[in-house]
Amino acid sequence: MKPPYYAVIFTSFLSENTKGYNEMAIKMEAFAKQQPGFLGIESAREEVGITVSYWKTLDAIKIWKANVDHQGAQKLGKEKWYQSYKVRICKVEREYEYKN
Amino acid sequence: MKPPYYAVIFTSFLSENTKGYNEMAIKMEAFAKQQPGFLGIESAREEVGITVSYWKTLDAIKIWKANVDHQGAQKLGKEKWYQSYKVRICKVEREYEYKN
Numbered sequence: 001m002k003p004p005y006y007a008v009i010f011t012s013f014l015s016e017n018t019k020g021y022n023e024m025a026i027k028m029e030a031f032a033k034q035q036p037g038f039l040g041i042e043s044a045r046e047e048v049g050i051t052v053s054y055w056k057t058l059d060a061i062k063i064w065k066a067n068v069d070h071q072g073a074q075k076l077g078k079e080k081w082y083q084s085y086k087v088r089i090c091k092v093e094r095e096y097e098y099k100n
Numbered sequence: 101m102k103p104p105y106y107a108v109i110f111t112s113f114l115s116e117n118t119k120g121y122n123e124m125a126i127k128m129e130a131f132a133k134q135q136p137g138f139l140g141i142e143s144a145r146e147e148v149g150i151t152v153s154y155w156k157t158l159d160a161i162k163i164w165k166a167n168v169d170h171q172g173a174q175k176l177g178k179e180k181w182y183q184s185y186k187v188r189i190c191k192v193e194r195e196y197e198y199k200n
Contacts, residue, residue: 044144086197090190097186
């Protein structure tokens, strides 16, 4: 992937009820990877959970957001798992990397 | 902060030599918070480390990258602590959030 492309920064805090959360997160990541325009995904959680997914276009992001299975997961997320979350839709303008 | 603003997505994998890394990370986060144009920072590490910092302008990001103390930390990071890292400079175009 070469800029410009898009990133969705999803940051979240979990509630106390996380039953079923990990299974759903794994399932949704596997689904996301099958979507048209998907470029990559990275996740880590300590206090805050950060998941960044990368996409070719804004349309690819919209289509994934509206995906029926993903909508179901979003609903459960709000009802059960998340204390709060924030979604930022970003255009990746420039990038560089270092490898040892 | 209200879009548009900027995000720097810094993803990294550590080497086996992490002596001094945590202290430096804490110090650099404290310094970043004092920079003009700084809006916020979020970090989590599991396999991959993800740090996202938020900035008012691209210039604020450039000035922080060129900061002498930060340059010193970047040098040590390459020499010692990081196996690899990637930096993505992004424009946050849209955001929404949920609070339970």
